[in-house]
Structure formats: C-alpha cells, structure tokens
Amino acid sequence: MGELKTVGKSIERVDIRAKVCGTAVYAADIKFPGMLHGKVVRCYEHAHARVKRLDLSAAAKVPGVIKVLGPKDVTTKKYNQSVIDLMASKTEGQMLGDIEEQSIFTEHVKFYGDGIAGIIAISEEVAERAAQLVKVEYEPLPVYLTPEESGAPDAVQFTPEKPGNRAFQLPEAMFPGNALGWGDVDKAFEEADLVIEDTFYTPKQKQCQMEPNSYVALFDDEGRLNCWTSGQMPKLVHEKLSRLFELPMSRVKINQTVVGGGFGARLGMVLEPEVCAMALAVPGKPVKIQQPREEDWLTSPSRHPSRYWMKIGFKKDGTPVAIDAKSVNFKGGYYLDGSALASTTGFWLQGMYKFQNLRYKGESYFTNQPVCGAFRGYGNPQTNFVLEQMIERACVELNLDPLQWRRKWHKETGDLSWLNATPYTSCALNECLDRGAAAIGWEEKRKKYANQTGTKRRGIGVAVGNHTSGAFPMILEHTTCTVHLNEDASATVLVACSDLGQGSHTTLRQIAAETLGWPIEDVRLETGDSDANGFDIGAHASRTLYVGGAAVMKACQDARGQLLDRAARILKVNRDELDMDNKTIYVEGSPERSVSARDICRVGIYNFVDHATGLPEGEMGQIQAYVSYKPEQNSPPFFATFVELEVDLETGEVELLELVSSHDIGKAIHPAICEGQMEGGAQQGLGMALTEETYFNEKGFATNNSFTDYKMLGASDMPRMTSILVENGDPYGPFGAKSVGEAGVVTPVGATANAIFQATGIQFTQGPITPEKILRAIRERGQTYV
Amino acid sequence: MSTRVLTEFDLLLPASLEEALDMLERERSAVTVLSGGTDLLVAMKAGFKTAKAMSLAHLRNLDFLAYDSGSGLRMGPRTTIAQIVDSADVKQHYPALWQAAKIFATPQLRNTATVVGNLLRGSPAGDCSAAVSALGGTLVMASAQGRREVHVDNLWVSYGVTARADNEMAVELRIPAPTKGTVSAFRRLTRVNEDLAKLNVAACLQLDGSTCTGARLAMGCVAPTMIRLPSAEAVLTGATINDDTLALAAEAVQQDISPIDDQRSTAEYRRAVAGVYLKRTVQQACGIA
Known part of the structure; x- marks a missing residue:
C-alpha cells in the first residue's frame, strides 16, 4: 500500500452534521403512534429495606393508567445487567463467581432508587402521578455504605451466593493466595532501603454522558420483542434479553439509536429489562421510558469507589524491589461485573513498572449505593492516583528525578504486560515523556517551583500509564464484518461496532475506504441493527478501532482481492501485477491495460448473456467478503501527562494552568479524533482528581445526583491543553494503530495529584482533592499562610 | 427527586x-x-x-435600567443579569454589581434571570444579592393599596423569606449614586466556575484618601440569609486601609458569621476563608493588588 489517502487525515466526521443540526435521532426522539409511557416506581424512602407490602391499587385506578406491574407481574428470572459474564467461559465464570441476582422489580431494596414496581400509562404525566400513589410498607434494614460495614459478621446478607457480602475476591483457583503477582514480596521488603505505605480512597465518579437514558420497546404482532436502546453493546444485550425473557434471538431485535456518550455507563443493560418487561405486558403497544438525569445517576453504573492500600520498597538507587497492594471496592447494591474491575485494577498495576516482586489483592463488597460498573479506564485511573503518588513520594525520599525514574523503570517492548500473558508489542513511552516534558517546560518549571514563597504556589507533576487495545487475552474478543460491493463499485460494510461519540464510525469508514482504495463517500457503514449485523462485542476495553478496525480491514482486503482476481482473469495477468487507482484496475507499468471496477461489479450483479456469443457478459456474483475476527494481541498504548497548576494556600483553591498529554498511539487514523479523546479524557481525569464524587447522607441517600451539586469541570475551568500524538506504528494494529479511547482519562489523575504535591508539599490520599481538604491539611501542618 | x-x-x-x-x-x-x-x-x-x-412576561416596561448621577441606578423587576453585564454605567459606577453579574451562573441563565428575582429568592447565596446589599439598594414594593420602600437591610427575614407581603410585587430597585471616594467590589468562591457560590462577598467603601469613612460589607453562604458584617465594618470605618486593619477586619468577620455544612462546602472551610475573602474583596475595591 502506497501513500495513505484517507487514513491519517482529520476528515469531517460522518455523524457530525446530524448531531450539530439536531437531526440525529436519539432514543428520546423516538415516537410511535399509540406509544405508551413507562415509569419505574423507585424506593426513595430507604437505601436498604424489604418490601413488606406493595399496594398498586390506587395507582391502577388513575385514569390513563393501562397497567401496573409488581415483581410477580413480570418475569421473576434473575439476571445480571452487566455483560462481563458473557465474555468468560462457563468454567472461568464459575471460578470467578459471577452471579445473576437482579430482579426487574425487587422486594429487597438495596440502594436509594432501587426499582420496586412499574406503571404503564398513556402519558408520562399520568405514569408519574400514578407512581406517586403507590403505597409501600417497608421493613427498614441497616444501611451499609462501606465494605467494613457490609462485611461485618452480623450484617444483613445481600445475596446468599456471596457470604459476608464479599461480592468478589481474586479466586484461589486462578490466583493462589488470592493474589496475583510474582516473587517474594515479604522477603524483598526486608531487603529494601526504603519502604513506604499508605491507604487511599478513590471516588464514586459518574460518567455524566450527555444523553440521559431513554428506551423504547415493542412486543410486536409477529411475537418479536423490539428494543430501541443507546447501549454500547447491542449484540450482547441482544443475547441478554433473549435469555432473560426466554425468547430465541430471532425473536429479539435490537435497534441501536444514536448514542449520546457512554463511557461505560451503557456497557451492558441499563433499563432494557424494565422497558422490555413493560412491553411484554402490553403486546402490540410500544412503551417508552425516559428518565431525568437524577434518576439516571442512580440506575446506571458509576466508577467503583475504592479503598486502595499500597506498600512499595526500593533500593537507594531507585531500583523498585517490591510492591504490595490491595484494592477493596465498593460494589453498590448488585454484582454486575464484580469479577472484572477488582482484577483489572491490579492488571494495570502489574503492567506498568519493572518491580522485582509484586503482589496484588482485589476485593469488592456490596454496599447500599447505586451500582458500580464500567467507567472509562476500568480501574486504571484508580491505580494511577495511588501508584503515581507513591512513586512520587519515593522519588522525593530518595532524591531522584521523578521523570528520569519513570523513564528508567517502566516496562518496555517485549516485557510482559498485564496478566503476564503477552509481551508489549510496542512502547514509545520515552518519546512521550521527552516530547511532553519539552512542550511544558518540565525541567525549568520543576526546578523553579522547588523553592517558592508567598500564598500562591505552583506545582508541576507527571504521571505515566498504559492501557489496552481490546480485551485479549483476558476475556472474549470477536468482531465480524461483512462487505458487499454494490453494482456501482461502492461498498456497504456491515459491522456492529458502536459509535458512542468517540468517532469510531468515521475511523472505521476511513479504514474501509483506505483498504478498498476508494474515496470515503463510496463506503457506507451499516451498524446498530441486530438482524443485519453479525457479532461484535460492543464498545469497551478500547477495542473498537483496534479489533473492529482490523476486522473491517480484513474484510475489505478480501473484497478488494476478489475484485482484483476478476480483473486479473479479464486482463490475463497475475493479481499481484495489478494496481487500482480510484475505480480503474490496471497492469502496473502498462496503465492502458485496464478494466473498470464498476464494470466488474455491475456485471457480477446484472449478469446478462451476450447474444452474440451465448456466454455471460462477465463473471457472475456480487462480490461479498466476510470475516470473523479475533485479535492475537492487545497492543497497549503508553502515555504520559504533565499538569501545571497553582494552589492558593489561603483558600486551598487549585487553578489549572496547563496540561500536556502525549500518547503513543501507534498511528492516528484520524488525528483530530485522537486529540478529542485525549482532551475529553483529561476533562474526566482532572474531574476525578479535583471535584467529582457522589455523596451520600447517613441514610444512604445520594445527595448530589444532579449537575446542581455534582461538579464536573466546565470549559472555563480547563487548563490550556496540548495533545501530542506519538506515531511509531504498532506491528499488530490496523495501519499500526493502538487505542486512544480510554487512555486519556488515566494519567491526568496522577499528574494532578503530583502537581499539588509539589505545590504544597502535601500528598492527598483521599480523592477528590477539594479545596476543603487542601486547606485543612495546610492548617493541620500549622501553616496558615495568612 | x-x-x-x-x-x-x-x-x-x-x-x-x-x-x-x-x-x-x-x-x-x-x-x-x-x-x-x-x-x-x-x-x-x-x-x-x-x-x-x-x-411578568406580558408586563411592559419593567425591564428598564437607567442611571443618573444624582439619583443613582434604577432597574425594573424584569431587568436581566445580562443587561447589567452590558451596561457601561453599571460597570463604571457599581463595580460590585457588575462583577457579580459578570460571573453569575451561565450565559443562558443570565439572559433570563433577573436581579430583582435574585433578591426576592431570599437565598443566602445570591451573587447579585450580595452586591446590592453592599451597595445599599432599596426595593419599591407595589400593591393595590399603594407603594412602599424596603431597604435591602430589611429585606431578608430568614432563609427564603423576604419582607415582601404576599399581595406585593417589587416594581423597582434603586441603588444610590456613588459619590467621590465610593469604591466597591465583589468576589466569590465556587466549586467550578459556573456554579452557585459556596461563599461570596461584596464590599462598598467610602474612602477619603486611604481612610475609610464608611463601609458596607455583605457576605453570603455564611448564615440563613445574606448578611452584613457589622463587626468587620466597625473595624474598617474610620480606619486607614492597610494590611493591619484588613487583618483585623478579617478576624472580626468570625463574630458576624454562622456558617453550616452543606452540599457545596463545610462550616469549617467557610470560617477559614471568610476573612481571606473579605480582605481580598476590600483590596479589590480599593485597587490594592
């Protein structure tokens, strides 16, 4: 392949006009004639209780109410709204202890906002009014907001399958001693020159995707269950709904609507079970559920809060001899992907530095909080907040340059990556560090800020990380792609990959166009239709471009090959003697010997007989290619972030000045999209470090489940940002590309904490690092600076 | 919910x-x-x-904003925050109000929210409320029985409760004209830039050279209503504005405030920063960097 025509260019995004002009159809925009409205009745009186008596009679009498549904009026089959259980083998799933313990409407309320009943009515207003008339008698239960409380011996059990309310720990059968790692950590600490340890808290951050949740379902006249959803994983939800409602997959149809952001909140199911249960109760009538933001907050999963203990040991020269860590996650009311998060949190730890000895334990305990699940980074930002602060502290203690230490001790190409399963395929972290340091003026600022006076102190911090491109080899990886060449030599690419706003439908089209050798206008992507599309896992694990893109590339290579094969037969040459310029296929070196791709495609479909010869006018058959693709690698991207900020010592306020992120992404298929991912990730990473946390009162009620009191950084709060793309090519990724989707959120977390450390001389172990915490810490040290 | x-x-x-x-x-x-x-x-x-x-959408002529060097500023109950931001007169003669309006909420909200509405909401966090309190505004209340004036010092009764009678409507807000030596400023602390205040301060001082001959200081989010700071005002009145008097005023604030923990901050934090913010606001008013 010669010079790239489409890949590597920041072309206009394929979805952008519809989104900007407001014509994109989100689930909330969907309206059908005769559509009914569903409302989930939620418990806002208790965060933990048993439903003793549920009286729906008054609600049923409200004019306009079609049906009221209690727990036994819908399927009582248990399920798990997450999809991680589909991604491990049955044996592995049993070893991990994955469970299905959720009910559509519960009789054991496990968090503030848990759903207890459903109303179907002719309008949202009527449904809402009826919901207010539902009478419930509860038996209040003790509220557990921490693993310590729920794990106490006499605590009420969330589910008999998980004694002691421990939802998960690394299983002995897979991880001896319930730990992953290598070497002899305890012995190594004895021989270390410096050992430090601390316990951190990472907050319950919410994804805050722009589109609030909305779902429509219809059990149609053919007996098919149709669901319109903005889920990230339409094909896995297809399977999940089929299982839950005991319908063959041929009788379940998923229509993926335009997705207004996901970040993991839409990994698996959110309200698909509820809306489908309602639709099944009123066959032939579409039912829509639309939630306000406040309700979304409670019903879609957030990042797991965690208590994260870490101990690390070094030799005087900085040699990292041992690391011992344990993360205890707050699971929320239900299990979801309980096995995965506590594991990956350790994988990121294991994959970063060349510690000679390592031990990691991960656990999760049920708590009476809204569920936790996937959130961009999947444990990586948590590990970054802890590990990068501990490394920083060690560098200060050992008087080592933190940038040089990282340069020296990070894992490299060929070193074993997370799970110790595969070697790193490529690593340009040193270039990331060098270019980032130069862009922000690290050397000069780091020195300058080492000695400051006055009430405003600046700091500059660095953090590094790596992530993954897809979930190989830990859990399932698989994308199918089908390509049809139309009669005019344009292409339709069928692939189920989701575009959550990250731009994947643009980049996948770029890959298809580049591979086929055609303009992007001649390539159409068909997605989001569970009938038309073959299998794809969906958007998670930063896999869409790396795995989906490779599947698209392989299918397009096949289609192009078939086209060239036919041309070779016409031109009577070998295929490898041919080249294609736009739609003309010619013999290399003899451009006059050519055939039109359009003619080949057309005659394959409109295959008439030549009356003069009695033979077909050309080769019969529409060109189609299909691939069922599983990657053999996960090509982790490496990255570094530098943050410069100023702390007001009199108020504890932090002003973000500058952020530079440099990512070793292999190859930017669409540079502007890559930068967008890095900047968007930075916004969430900075938020996790500084402002974002869901708070609960002593009753377990969320007190800031809205944008009024949950504060993300806005445009005016953001620092000046520079995104550096390091493109050295990865041997496995499509066109050398590695992932960029989740990575951006990770290192701003650690870099911000480290910058605050330099500015104040204080490390903050409890996230988010608010002015209240900073000022208290300054005052506790006896410095008032007034 | x-x-x-x-x-x-x-x-x-x-x-x-x-x-x-x-x-x-x-x-x-x-x-x-x-x-x-x-x-x-x-x-x-x-x-x-x-x-x-x-x-009030169909009532005409209630969105006026007029300044006269003798009688001061007059605005109606429909005058928006955005109009304040756009007013060169407000910017020049009432810096505290202009500064409060400038960072008030978001552009969309500024286009519809009103200054009088901010006052009558009776929230202790109102940014324009702090400014109007320091500037000594007066609301004109109208009812079928006639009109009366309510000075801002007498407006806020308790959280969310104002001196407006239930048959009354505010028809005008008046703010006295500054005289020679009148300076003012507004500052606030928020969690992120576009936010409700977790603490706000407005100061209006009468200066004779570097001597303060009169001070009106208002602080929000430190009591059930927006409050004046009488102890700090007493320290500043008659004093020369310098680091020492500012430190004394900052200390005196502690006697005037009774903050609580809420969703936006803590009582401890508000106590810790109240003096600092008062000092900075006075410095800003006086043009001390």
Whole structure:
C-alpha cells in the first residue's frame, strides 16, 4: 500500500452534521403512534429495606393508567445487567463467581432508587402521578455504605451466593493466595532501603454522558420483542434479553439509536429489562421510558469507589524491589461485573513498572449505593492516583528525578504486560515523556517551583500509564464484518461496532475506504441493527478501532482481492501485477491495460448473456467478503501527562494552568479524533482528581445526583491543553494503530495529584482533592499562610 | 427527586401592572411570582408546589435600567443579569454589581434571570444579592393599596423569606449614586466556575484618601440569609486601609458569621476563608493588588 489517502487525515466526521443540526435521532426522539409511557416506581424512602407490602391499587385506578406491574407481574428470572459474564467461559465464570441476582422489580431494596414496581400509562404525566400513589410498607434494614460495614459478621446478607457480602475476591483457583503477582514480596521488603505505605480512597465518579437514558420497546404482532436502546453493546444485550425473557434471538431485535456518550455507563443493560418487561405486558403497544438525569445517576453504573492500600520498597538507587497492594471496592447494591474491575485494577498495576516482586489483592463488597460498573479506564485511573503518588513520594525520599525514574523503570517492548500473558508489542513511552516534558517546560518549571514563597504556589507533576487495545487475552474478543460491493463499485460494510461519540464510525469508514482504495463517500457503514449485523462485542476495553478496525480491514482486503482476481482473469495477468487507482484496475507499468471496477461489479450483479456469443457478459456474483475476527494481541498504548497548576494556600483553591498529554498511539487514523479523546479524557481525569464524587447522607441517600451539586469541570475551568500524538506504528494494529479511547482519562489523575504535591508539599490520599481538604491539611501542618 | 413532569399549576399572565396587583390582592399566597423563572422552574421540578404562577412576561416596561448621577441606578423587576453585564454605567459606577453579574451562573441563565428575582429568592447565596446589599439598594414594593420602600437591610427575614407581603410585587430597585471616594467590589468562591457560590462577598467603601469613612460589607453562604458584617465594618470605618486593619477586619468577620455544612462546602472551610475573602474583596475595591 502506497501513500495513505484517507487514513491519517482529520476528515469531517460522518455523524457530525446530524448531531450539530439536531437531526440525529436519539432514543428520546423516538415516537410511535399509540406509544405508551413507562415509569419505574423507585424506593426513595430507604437505601436498604424489604418490601413488606406493595399496594398498586390506587395507582391502577388513575385514569390513563393501562397497567401496573409488581415483581410477580413480570418475569421473576434473575439476571445480571452487566455483560462481563458473557465474555468468560462457563468454567472461568464459575471460578470467578459471577452471579445473576437482579430482579426487574425487587422486594429487597438495596440502594436509594432501587426499582420496586412499574406503571404503564398513556402519558408520562399520568405514569408519574400514578407512581406517586403507590403505597409501600417497608421493613427498614441497616444501611451499609462501606465494605467494613457490609462485611461485618452480623450484617444483613445481600445475596446468599456471596457470604459476608464479599461480592468478589481474586479466586484461589486462578490466583493462589488470592493474589496475583510474582516473587517474594515479604522477603524483598526486608531487603529494601526504603519502604513506604499508605491507604487511599478513590471516588464514586459518574460518567455524566450527555444523553440521559431513554428506551423504547415493542412486543410486536409477529411475537418479536423490539428494543430501541443507546447501549454500547447491542449484540450482547441482544443475547441478554433473549435469555432473560426466554425468547430465541430471532425473536429479539435490537435497534441501536444514536448514542449520546457512554463511557461505560451503557456497557451492558441499563433499563432494557424494565422497558422490555413493560412491553411484554402490553403486546402490540410500544412503551417508552425516559428518565431525568437524577434518576439516571442512580440506575446506571458509576466508577467503583475504592479503598486502595499500597506498600512499595526500593533500593537507594531507585531500583523498585517490591510492591504490595490491595484494592477493596465498593460494589453498590448488585454484582454486575464484580469479577472484572477488582482484577483489572491490579492488571494495570502489574503492567506498568519493572518491580522485582509484586503482589496484588482485589476485593469488592456490596454496599447500599447505586451500582458500580464500567467507567472509562476500568480501574486504571484508580491505580494511577495511588501508584503515581507513591512513586512520587519515593522519588522525593530518595532524591531522584521523578521523570528520569519513570523513564528508567517502566516496562518496555517485549516485557510482559498485564496478566503476564503477552509481551508489549510496542512502547514509545520515552518519546512521550521527552516530547511532553519539552512542550511544558518540565525541567525549568520543576526546578523553579522547588523553592517558592508567598500564598500562591505552583506545582508541576507527571504521571505515566498504559492501557489496552481490546480485551485479549483476558476475556472474549470477536468482531465480524461483512462487505458487499454494490453494482456501482461502492461498498456497504456491515459491522456492529458502536459509535458512542468517540468517532469510531468515521475511523472505521476511513479504514474501509483506505483498504478498498476508494474515496470515503463510496463506503457506507451499516451498524446498530441486530438482524443485519453479525457479532461484535460492543464498545469497551478500547477495542473498537483496534479489533473492529482490523476486522473491517480484513474484510475489505478480501473484497478488494476478489475484485482484483476478476480483473486479473479479464486482463490475463497475475493479481499481484495489478494496481487500482480510484475505480480503474490496471497492469502496473502498462496503465492502458485496464478494466473498470464498476464494470466488474455491475456485471457480477446484472449478469446478462451476450447474444452474440451465448456466454455471460462477465463473471457472475456480487462480490461479498466476510470475516470473523479475533485479535492475537492487545497492543497497549503508553502515555504520559504533565499538569501545571497553582494552589492558593489561603483558600486551598487549585487553578489549572496547563496540561500536556502525549500518547503513543501507534498511528492516528484520524488525528483530530485522537486529540478529542485525549482532551475529553483529561476533562474526566482532572474531574476525578479535583471535584467529582457522589455523596451520600447517613441514610444512604445520594445527595448530589444532579449537575446542581455534582461538579464536573466546565470549559472555563480547563487548563490550556496540548495533545501530542506519538506515531511509531504498532506491528499488530490496523495501519499500526493502538487505542486512544480510554487512555486519556488515566494519567491526568496522577499528574494532578503530583502537581499539588509539589505545590504544597502535601500528598492527598483521599480523592477528590477539594479545596476543603487542601486547606485543612495546610492548617493541620500549622501553616496558615495568612 | 426531580421529575420531568411539572406538577399542574395555573399560569397567570397579567397584561398590566394594575391587573398583576389585583391578582396578587386576590390570590395572595396561592400565587408565586415568576420573573426569569430560573429558580422557580427548577424548584418546581424538584417538588416545590404552587397552585398559581404569575408570569411578568406580558408586563411592559419593567425591564428598564437607567442611571443618573444624582439619583443613582434604577432597574425594573424584569431587568436581566445580562443587561447589567452590558451596561457601561453599571460597570463604571457599581463595580460590585457588575462583577457579580459578570460571573453569575451561565450565559443562558443570565439572559433570563433577573436581579430583582435574585433578591426576592431570599437565598443566602445570591451573587447579585450580595452586591446590592453592599451597595445599599432599596426595593419599591407595589400593591393595590399603594407603594412602599424596603431597604435591602430589611429585606431578608430568614432563609427564603423576604419582607415582601404576599399581595406585593417589587416594581423597582434603586441603588444610590456613588459619590467621590465610593469604591466597591465583589468576589466569590465556587466549586467550578459556573456554579452557585459556596461563599461570596461584596464590599462598598467610602474612602477619603486611604481612610475609610464608611463601609458596607455583605457576605453570603455564611448564615440563613445574606448578611452584613457589622463587626468587620466597625473595624474598617474610620480606619486607614492597610494590611493591619484588613487583618483585623478579617478576624472580626468570625463574630458576624454562622456558617453550616452543606452540599457545596463545610462550616469549617467557610470560617477559614471568610476573612481571606473579605480582605481580598476590600483590596479589590480599593485597587490594592
């Protein structure tokens, strides 16, 4: 392949006009004639209780109410709204202890906002009014907001399958001693020159995707269950709904609507079970559920809060001899992907530095909080907040340059990556560090800020990380792609990959166009239709471009090959003697010997007989290619972030000045999209470090489940940002590309904490690092600076 | 828990001030006055119930904003925050109000929210409320019985409760004209830039050279209502503005405030920063860097 025509260019995004002009159809925009409205009745009186008596009679009498549904009026089959259980083998799933313990409407309320009943009515207003008339008698239960409380011996059990309310720990059968790692950590600490340890808290951050949740379902006249959803994983939800409602997959149809952001909140199911249960109760009538933001907050999963203990040991020269860590996650009311998060949190730890000895334990305990699940980074930002602060502290203690230490001790190409399963395929972290340091003026600022006076102190911090491109080899990886060449030599690419706003439908089209050798206008992507599309896992694990893109590339290579094969037969040459310029296929070196791709495609479909010869006018058959693709690698991207900020010592306020992120992404298929991912990730990473946390009162009620009191950084709060793309090519990724989707959120977390450390001389172990915490810490040290 | 469905209410749309005052006379506490709506509609979605909402949208000539060097600033109950931001007169003669308006909420909210609405919401966090308090504004209340003036010092009774009688409507806000040596400023602390204040301060000082001959200091989010800071004012009045007097004033603030823990911050933090912010606001008013 010669010079790239489409890949590597920041072309206009394929979805952008519809989104900007407001014509994109989100689930909330969907309206059908005769559509009914569903409302989930939620418990806002208790965060933990048993439903003793549920009286729906008054609600049923409200004019306009079609049906009221209690727990036994819908399927009582248990399920798990997450999809991680589909991604491990049955044996592995049993070893991990994955469970299905959720009910559509519960009789054991496990968090503030848990759903207890459903109303179907002719309008949202009527449904809402009826919901207010539902009478419930509860038996209040003790509220557990921490693993310590729920794990106490006499605590009420969330589910008999998980004694002691421990939802998960690394299983002995897979991880001896319930730990992953290598070497002899305890012995190594004895021989270390410096050992430090601390316990951190990472907050319950919410994804805050722009589109609030909305779902429509219809059990149609053919007996098919149709669901319109903005889920990230339409094909896995297809399977999940089929299982839950005991319908063959041929009788379940998923229509993926335009997705207004996901970040993991839409990994698996959110309200698909509820809306489908309602639709099944009123066959032939579409039912829509639309939630306000406040309700979304409670019903879609957030990042797991965690208590994260870490101990690390070094030799005087900085040699990292041992690391011992344990993360205890707050699971929320239900299990979801309980096995995965506590594991990956350790994988990121294991994959970063060349510690000679390592031990990691991960656990999760049920708590009476809204569920936790996937959130961009999947444990990586948590590990970054802890590990990068501990490394920083060690560098200060050992008087080592933190940038040089990282340069020296990070894992490299060929070193074993997370799970110790595969070697790193490529690593340009040193270039990331060098270019980032130069862009922000690290050397000069780091020195300058080492000695400051006055009430405003600046700091500059660095953090590094790596992530993954897809979930190989830990859990399932698989994308199918089908390509049809139309009669005019344009292409339709069928692939189920989701575009959550990250731009994947643009980049996948770029890959298809580049591979086929055609303009992007001649390539159409068909997605989001569970009938038309073959299998794809969906958007998670930063896999869409790396795995989906490779599947698209392989299918397009096949289609192009078939086209060239036919041309070779016409031109009577070998295929490898041919080249294609736009739609003309010619013999290399003899451009006059050519055939039109359009003619080949057309005659394959409109295959008439030549009356003069009695033979077909050309080769019969529409060109189609299909691939069922599983990657053999996960090509982790490496990255570094530098943050410069100023702390007001009199108020504890932090002003973000500058952020530079440099990512070793292999190859930017669409540079502007890559930068967008890095900047968007930075916004969430900075938020996790500084402002974002869901708070609960002593009753377990969320007190800031809205944008009024949950504060993300806005445009005016953001620092000046520079995104550096390091493109050295990865041997496995499509066109050398590695992932960029989740990575951006990770290192701003650690870099911000480290910058605050330099500015104040204080490390903050409890996230988010608010002015209240900073000022208290300054005052506790006896410095008032007034 | 918020809802997507507003509870039912009657929307009253008086076409004249007389009609509006008649409605208030008749409906009294059953009616809630809706000006910009930026507080009321949010409250209604969060469960606040009112049988009737009387919108001022059809009343003409209530969005005036006029400055006269003798009589000062006059504005109507429909005058928006955005109008304040756009006013060169406000910027020049009432820096505290202009600065409060400039960073008030978001552009969309500034286009509809009103200064008078901010005052009558009776929130201890109102940014324009702090500025008007320091600047010594007066609301003109009208009812079917006639008019009366309510000075801002007497406006806020308790959290969310004002001196407005239920048959009254504010028809004008007056702020006295500055004289030679009048300076003012506003500052606030928030969690992120576009946010409600976790603490706000406005200061209006009368200076004779570097001597303060009069001070009106207002602080928000440190009591059930927006409050004046009498102890700090006493320290500054008659004193030369310098680091020492500012430190004394900052210390004196502690006697004036009674902050609590809430969703936006803690009592401890507010106590810790109240003096610092007062000092900075006075410095800003006086042009001390």
